[in-house]
Amino acid sequence: MSRIYDLIAELCPNGVEFKSVGEVTARSSNIKWANAGDDEFQYIDLSSVDRVTRRIGETASITAGNAPSRAQQIVHTGDVIFATTRPAQMRWAVIPAEYDGQIASTGYCVLRPDTSVILTNFLAHILGADTFRQYIEANQVAGNYPSIPDNRVRAYRIPVPPLEVQREIVRVLDQFTQLEAELEAELEAELEARRRQYEHYRGTLMLESEDSERVLLGDIAIIGTGSHDTKDAQADGEYTFYARGREPLKLDTFDFNEEAIITAGDGVGVGKVFHFARGKYALHQRAYRIVPQEGVDARFIYHYLVADFSRYLERTSVHASVTSLRRPMFLNYALQLPSLDEQRRIVAILDNFDALVNDLSLGLPAELAARRKQYEYYRDKLFTFEEAAA
The missing domain is CATH 3.90.220.20 (DNA methylase specificity domains)
Incomplete structure (x- = not known):
């Protein structure tokens, strides 16, 4: 990371300018369903984004005839979406090309970066930083489902260093996330094998028990x-x-x-x-x-x-x-x-399997959690800037 520090010393030795998120992003537009006809869209709702991988998963196909009332915002490639319902879960994602022109729930704040000022992935990484989490927790509105208004998300002040510095920070953090993704794919394959093994033993033990x-x-x-x-x-x-x-x-x-x-x-x-x-x-x-x-x-x-x-x-x-x-x-x-003793014997076996597969403090998931903590440490460190004097 010495390259980053060299760039900071060269390009912003006296600190960097801080701006609100709203100053460096544009707003999304809403769809006019009355003019949509029979067009079909993919609907990104609050459960579509994986909280860990930040990828968009399951989406529903909607038209004007069956669109939920919260299906309003048109998103484009490179938009950064942040879930404003239950915001402490820190659910966000960057819109990939295959979702260009699709629809997102009004439960997201849609941020469209001005890439002449801030890089998309620089903003995305910032939204995962611990300082933003603290801001969210301090500014969310209590209720059955805590939320944070869009204007408070846009009011959050972030460092905006020169683009050269942003690019180098993004390069380093993207390397971390790429390595994490590769490790995750490897571990998920192993976990899936363990889950299948677990399901096999569970079915065998539960459904083929003798003397029952x-x-x-x-x-x-x-x-x-x-x-x-x-x-x-x-x-x-x-x-x-x-x-x-x-x-x-x-x-x-x-x-x-x-x-x-x-x-x-x-x-x-x-x-x-x-x-x-x-x-x-x-x-x-x-x-x-x-x-x-x-x-x-x-x-x-x-x-x-x-x-x-x-x-x-x-x-x-x-x-x-x-x-x-x-x-x-x-x-x-x-x-x-089966008998109570046999029930307890089976439960002990299955509970041990369950812990191995699901408990983040054991086995394979712990390795992935450790890699994520490493990424979070460097991310938060890299986003610590001295603010330039006005």
Whole structure:
């Protein structure tokens, strides 16, 4: 990085100019759906951007006839988008060429860099820096879903060194991210192999256990729903609040204090996404709690449902897709239940596998986390500039 320091000493020895994000970027334009006709667009919603890789993943195809009300902003290649809903998650991305002219949710602040003043990737790296995170946390508006207004994002002041300095900083940081991407691809391949191995053992252990009794879930567990709505969520709540999404929310009150398996009654991941609750928690009115009775290991039932429940729904739904779950679907679900000692033996094996695959403090994911910390250290160091006197 000595080249960077040499350039700074040569081109800006007395510090660099700081400007607001709004001064170095333009705003996006909104689509006029009335004139869109039958044109089809890819919709970048708040779940489309991966928080770790910053890549745009799943998007929905939309037209004027089915466009969500938040699908408004036209984005172009090189735009930098930052999620203003739950901004502390630091979800941002640079729009690649294949999404030029597509539509982004109004839940993003769309920043169009003036590349005669600031490089796209220089701005993108800045939006990941710890100083910006601190600014976001200090300026977000509290609510069920914390947010930060666009104008506060645009008011954030950033260093704007000469373009030669920016290019060298971007070159160094892009090398880090390229190495990270290569490592990530290697680790993801290994993790995927581990996950497949895990799923194989889980299916074998759970579904082919000898000396097991065939029982109905309704005969060995209490099954019910909660009473809360998503609007009840509190950003700084003390207790976990299981709603219908993949990620739990927070609430200041709890409904239950137990070990239970939780799943959504409708929404994304119906019959596929399960949580394991231990202790005090709150529950949505359209989420289910499954509480095994004494003599049944709750973790065993959790692993069994993860392994088999979606297949059960496929078998029982004939050709119709299952968009919501009803209590009888759980009550009538049949499973093989071995002895309690065998349940515990199986759970110990699967929990160890689960930790190896998913726990960031163990195994392969820790290596990737260490590489990211290294990148973050150098990124924050490189964006520390002395401000030039006015």
